Amino acid sequence: MIEFTLWDIIRHLGTGLAWTGGLSLIAFVLGGVAGLGVLIARISPCRPASRAARIYIEFFQGTPLLMQLFLIFFGLGLLGVNISPLLTAALGLTLFTSAYLAEIWRGCVESIAPGQWEAGQCLALSRRQQLRFVILPQAVRIAIPPTVGFSVQVVKGTAVTSIIGFMEITKTGSMIANATFNPLLVYGLVGVGYFLMCYPLSALARRAERRFQCRS
Amino acid sequence: MSYVFSIEPIIENWDALAFGALMTLALTGIGAVVGVATGIVGAVSRAWKIKVLHPVFTVYVETIRNTPFLVQLYFIFFGLPAAGVKLNGWEASFLAMALNLGAYSTEIIRAGIQAVPGGLIEAAQSLAMSRYQIFRHVILRPALKNVWPALCSQIIIVMLGSAVCSQVAAQELTYSASLIQSQTFRAFEIYAFSTLIYLGLAIMVRRCLHEFGRRVIVGRRS
Numbered sequence: 001m002i003e004f005t006l007w008d009i010i011r012h013l014g015t016g017l018a019w020t021g022g023l024s025l026i027a028f029v030l031g032g033v034a035g036l037g038v039l040i041a042r043i044s045p046c047r048p049a050s051r052a053a054r055i056y057i058e059f060f061q062g063t064p065l066l067m068q069l070f071l072i073f074f075g076l077g078l079l080g081v082n083i084s085p086l087l088t089a090a091l092g093l094t095l096f097t098s099a100y101l102a103e104i105w106r107g108c109v110e111s112i113a114p115g116q117w118e119a120g121q122c123l124a125l126s127r128r129q130q131l132r133f134v135i136l137p138q139a140v141r142i143a144i145p146p147t148v149g150f151s152v153q154v155v156k157g158t159a160v161t162s163i164i165g166f167m168e169i170t171k172t173g174s175m176i177a178n179a180t181f182n183p184l185l186v187y188g189l190v191g192v193g194y195f196l197m198c199y200p201l202s203a204l205a206r207r208a209e210r211r212f213q214c215r216s
Numbered sequence: 217m218s219y220v221f222s223i224e225p226i227i228e229n230w231d232a233l234a235f236g237a238l239m240t241l242a243l244t245g246i247g248a249v250v251g252v253a254t255g256i257v258g259a260v261s262r263a264w265k266i267k268v269l270h271p272v273f274t275v276y277v278e279t280i281r282n283t284p285f286l287v288q289l290y291f292i293f294f295g296l297p298a299a300g301v302k303l304n305g306w307e308a309s310f311l312a313m314a315l316n317l318g319a320y321s322t323e324i325i326r327a328g329i330q331a332v333p334g335g336l337i338e339a340a341q342s343l344a345m346s347r348y349q350i351f352r353h354v355i356l357r358p359a360l361k362n363v364w365p366a367l368c369s370q371i372i373i374v375m376l377g378s379a380v381c382s383q384v385a386a387q388e389l390t391y392s393a394s395l396i397q398s399q400t401f402r403a404f405e406i407y408a409f410s411t412l413i414y415l416g417l418a419i420m421v422r423r424c425l426h427e428f429g430r431r432v433i434v435g436r437r438s
Contacts, residue, residue: 058415061418062376062414062419063411063415063418064376064377064378064379064380064390064411064414065376065379066379066380066390067390067407067410067411068411070407071404071408071411074403074407075408078219078404155284156283156284159284160284160380162286163383170286170287170290173287174290174294177294182298183290183291183295183298184295184296186295187287187290187291187294188291188295190287190290190291191283191287191288191291194282194287195279195282195283198281198282198283199278202278202282
């Protein structure tokens with residue numbers, strides 16, 4: 001049997017934490033890009049597009065992330081695509097993130113006074129220009145605090161990918177716990193790892209909220 | 217490639233899936249009641265800065281909100297037995313869900329309590345209402361009414377999160393689905409159908425909670 005010192009455990013968990021961070025980053029960036037697309041469809045005057053976006057959001061907000069991952073993992077397998085846990089995790093979390101971000105941002109866009117759209121129209125801006133030059137610059141300021149806050153949910157969401165076999169910190173933790181017979185310590189440390197990642201983000205979200213509240 | 221979709225495994229095992237769905241609802245129901253009750257105590261302690269409870273709840277809320285549900289569940293189920301607390305899959309799942317929801321509802325309800333205008337409380341005092349009456353009718357009820365939609369969303373999120381409880385052998389919907397999947401090798405069909413059940417449950421629970429909020433919490437106001 002291999003002996004694990006405390007340092008060994010921390011070292012391995014650190015590697016897992018890096019994967020958690022990497023996956024979160026991928027999901028957040030790609031999810032943000034996809035979310036913008038979903039948002040544009042959701043608020044577009046074209047009925048089928050906005051309805052499709054609504055169903056998309058409803059689906060991803062109304063089903064467990066674990067089930068979404070299972071569906072991608074087994075569904076793409078059926079299509080003959082041999083998909084790795086990393087790709088499944090990245091794809092699943094990206095879709096999940098995009099749905100939530102689109103819904104958060106929709107709230108921000110809708111909080112902009114309708115007069116702003118009308119003012120844009122009076123200046124003969126096209127709908128795209130209104131969105132690009134009038135609405136989004138204002139909505140972005142409102143959107144920053146809840147978006148940073150949601151990034152915490154993305155980091156925590158990555159834990160579920162351990163179930164489909166992606167080697168992030170939770171998976172690393174359960175393997176070490178099985179090898180060392182010291183689950184209390186190992187899962188405690190895993191929790192600490194997540195806390196170190198999430199707490200600064202939570203604090204940042206709170207600070208952003210206070211700052212943007214004072215200005216308006 | 218010719219893969220034939222088969223709904224037979226779903227029809228044959230509908231009772232197991234129905235049982236799983238019921239268990240998911242039970243898990244959510246008990247978790248929600250205990251969680252919201254914890255949230256009310258926590259919110260009051262944090263909003264009014266009650267001596268010992270305030271720091272305790274602050275640490276509790278920050279710890280729970282900044283770690284994943286799955287890790288909390290593993291810590292309770294695998295970790296605590298080493299410290300002498302042995303819980304089975306159900307007990308661990310209930311505890312984890314109640315603790316998780318308790319932390320989030322503490323923050324949600326606190327926001328509601330802090331939004332009650334001070335003048336309202338002074339008005340109640342000048343009507344000679346007792347402290348308990350003021351708390352119940354002037355603070356808690358309007359606070360809950362204002363934050364009820366947020367609380368509903370959080371309960372739904374926790375319900376969907378309960379899918380990972382299958383990992384500690386709590387026999388809820390995902391557990392049933394995985395079991396049927398391992399017997400029939402029809403992974404995609406089973407998981408797709410379970411996903412639809414979750415979607416249906418989420419929509420149904422949201423409706424019920426909104427209706428409950430309208431009738432019980434808002435109550436008869438004219």
